[in-house]
Amino acid sequence: MKYPPEPFRIKTIEAITRTTDWERLAIIQDAGFNVFNIPAEKIYIDLLTDSGTSAMSDNQWAGMMLGDESYAGSKNYFHFEKMIHKIFGFKYVIPTHQGRVAENLLFSTILKDKPGLVIPNNNHFDTTRANVEYNGGIATDLVVDIAKDTQVLDNFKGNIDLKKLTALIEEVGAERIPIGMLTITNNSGGGQPVSMENIRGTSELLHKHGIPFFIDACRFAENAYFIKTREPGYRDKSIMDIANEMFSYADGCTMSAKKDGLVNMGGFFATNNEELAQQITNRLILIEGFPTYGGLAGRDLEAIARGLEEVLHEDYLAYRISQVEELGDRLIDAGVPILRPAGGHAIYLDAKGFLPHIPQSQFPGIALTVALYTHAGIRAVEIGSLMFAHKDPITGEVQYPDLELVRLAIPRRVYTNSQMQYVAENIIEIYETRTAIRGYDIEYEAAVLRHFTARLKPRS
Ligand code: F0G
Numbered sequence: 001m002k003y004p005p006e007p008f009r010i011k012t013i014e015a016i017t018r019t020t021d022w023e024r025l026a027i028i029q030d031a032g033f034n035v036f037n038i039p040a041e042k043i044y045i046d047l048l049t050d051s052g053t054s055a056m057s058d059n060q061w062a063g064m065m066l067g068d069e070s071y072a073g074s075k076n077y078f079h080f081e082k083m084i085h086k087i088f089g090f091k092y093v094i095p096t097h098q099g100r101v102a103e104n105l106l107f108s109t110i111l112k113d114k115p116g117l118v119i120p121n122n123n124h125f126d127t128t129r130a131n132v133e134y135n136g137g138i139a140t141d142l143v144v145d146i147a148k149d150t151q152v153l154d155n156f157k158g159n160i161d162l163k164k165l166t167a168l169i170e171e172v173g174a175e176r177i178p179i180g181m182l183t184i185t186n187n188s189g190g191g192q193p194v195s196m197e198n199i200r201g202t203s204e205l206l207h208k209h210g211i212p213f214f215i216d217a218c219r220f221a222e223n224a225y226f227i228k229t230r231e232p233g234y235r236d237k238s239i240m241d242i243a244n245e246m247f248s249y250a251d252g253c254t255m256s257a258k259k260d261g262l263v264n265m266g267g268f269f270a271t272n273n274e275e276l277a278q279q280i281t282n283r284l285i286l287i288e289g290f291p292t293y294g295g296l297a298g299r300d301l302e303a304i305a306r307g308l309e310e311v312l313h314e315d316y317l318a319y320r321i322s323q324v325e326e327l328g329d330r331l332i333d334a335g336v337p338i339l340r341p342a343g344g345h346a347i348y349l350d351a352k353g354f355l356p357h358i359p360q361s362q363f364p365g366i367a368l369t370v371a372l373y374t375h376a377g378i379r380a381v382e383i384g385s386l387m388f389a390h391k392d393p394i395t396g397e398v399q400y401p402d403l404e405l406v407r408l409a410i411p412r413r414v415y416t417n418s419q420m421q422y423v424a425e426n427i428i429e430i431y432e433t434r435t436a437i438r439g440y441d442i443e444y445e446a447a448v449l450r451h452f453t454a455r456l457k458p459r460s
Contacts (some may be wrong), residue, residue, distance in 0.1 A: 003322040007315040008413065011058055018044050024374050032455025033440060035369050035379050044377030045415060045423055050345045052098075052258035052265060053411035057310060060262070060303045067299025076301040077292040080268075083305045087240065087312070088217070088247045090270035092277030096288055097295030099218060099256025100127040102269040105280045105287075106214070106254060110178045111135040118172050121181040121216075122160040123147075123188040128181075128216060128254075140168060147189045148402055150339040150350050155230040156195040157341075158186030158223075160202055174209035183216040184223040184246070188383075190405075191219070191343020193226035196234065196245060203249035212273065215247065217255040222344035225317040239312045252276070259345070262307030262412060266300050316413075320344075323420060324410050330424035336431045339405060349427070351384055351404040355437055360385050360400040362439025366456060368406045368430075371437050376426035380408045386442075387451040 019027070019042055031037035040046060046053070056064075068074040081093045096102045108131075111117055115136035122143045124132065132139040142164040146152045160182060169177060182202055184194045199215075206213045224242040228234045234242060247253065252271030257263050271277050281291050288295035296304075310316065321344060328342030337353030351365040358364040365384030372378040384404035392399050408423065430437075444455040 003326045004318045007319055033370050034454055036452050043379045046379045047408040048379045048381050050409040050411050054262045055413040060306045063302040063306045064299040069298045072290050074298040076298040079305040080301040083308045087243050091272050094269045095294030095296055096267045099267040102254035102267050103128050103131040105283055107131045107135045109279050111137045118177050122186050125187050143189050158192035158194040159198040162201050169209050177211050179212045179214050180206040181214050185219045185344045190339045190348050191346045193223045195231050196227050199246055199249050212251040215250045215253040217253040218259040221260040221311040257304045260311045261304045262311050263303045266296055266304045327420050327424055334428040346407050346409040349406040351406050358439040365404045365406050366440050367437050371430050375430050380406050383407050
């Protein structure tokens with residue numbers, strides 16, 4: 001079966017309401033044409049993010065009732081630690097309340113008082129980049145070149161370019177690279193997976209130069225499923241075996257459990273390096289809490305432990321990946337330009353191709369997010385000029401990003417396939433009437449991270 005059906009049935013539901021066209025026009029105007037400003041209750045299908053938006057299972061909810069809220073040594077911590085040992089294999093496990101805290105702990109420790117150190121990655125996610133840069137480091141993206149072409153089909157467009165990594169090590173010197181990283185799957189690069197061969201190659205290259213290797217593991221199970229289905233030699237291996245192998249090459253990882261932990265809040269840092277674990281634990285106590293809870297309740301740790309077990313089920317992953325793929329296929333069949341192939345957690349619309357009559361200076365990605373909302377109550381996120389265009393500090397000229405994307409991130413186990421069909425049909429309708437869509441001007445913008453709070457107005 002090309003698109004395997006849901007391997008679950010629905011036991012409890014959350015009502016969502018459909019607003020009228022007129023209501024949505026008033027709402028988007030009040031929101032300054034920025035979908036971040038819309039009350040979530042006024043959204044019909046919310047594809048803003050796959051982070052912290054998963055539906056938990058009955059098994060996870062049952063586990064929540066077994067939360068042991070002891071300050072120190074909660075039994076749920078030991079279950080959480082056991083699962084992480086089993087899947088990731090790292091010796092030291094440090095819970096955090098979400099992924100970016102794990103990143104903050106790592107970079108504030110390894111970059112402390114040493115400005116100008118370089119961190120290579122396939123593509124840093126924006127919080128990872130921010131944590132590197134805030135701590136005085138230089139975040140360098142070395143993804144393979146084909147990742148920049150939205151139409152090239154390749155199994156592993158998330159791979160790091162090992163030639164670029166070799167050149168970087170030669171250029172700056174291994175002593176200025178405290179760690180190297182891979183983000184699996186590569187969220188900033190379209191949710192594309194990284195192959196086992198590339199993970200192994202990255203590990204060998206870094207270790208040859210004495211550089212530790214870390215993985216951003218947010219979507220590790222989706223990545224493992226792509227390896228199983230796309231990489232020679234892995235078809236008969238279990239997802240657990242593949243995950244074990246992926247992490248066996250690394251010295252540690254950061255993870256936001258809000259993705260493949262199948263929970264609404266949580267994360268962790270894990271490593272084999274005792275000294276690093278000790279330094280990070282000391283900082284953890286300062287900013288998150290005691291080492292056996294790290295900013296989470298006991299019940300949250302239990303939900304993550306159970307989520308990590310469930311996310312490895314192959315029937316879940318087959319359904320998950322194919323639900324996203326099916327949305328992509330429906331759009332491709334109708335000629336809608338999307339980043340190809342479909343990512344693991346999201347479809348990325350190519351706003352430049354969708355709205356070629358709107359120049360980058362007039363935010364085609366924003367125009368598309370507004371159309372998705374006003375037409376159908378769907379919320380997506382612009383990953384284009386509002387997020388990334390910036391003035392060159394020397395010439396003062398505005399630098400635009402290569403790609404203008406709109407991400408439709410699919411929450412895990414949340415929307416039915418008929419809701420996904422609704423999404424596809426409405427995008428196709430918008431595509432058929434796209435020439436009527438206008439560009440936008442900014443009315444208000446903050447100095448940093450302007451996309452969250454900007455207010456815009458349509459051009460007349
Ligand atoms: N790394 C990656 C690859 C991510 O996608 C995210 C979050 C983080 C780290 C940070 O984790 O949110 O728990 O602090 N991505 C979300 C998204 C926000 O919408 O893609 P966090």
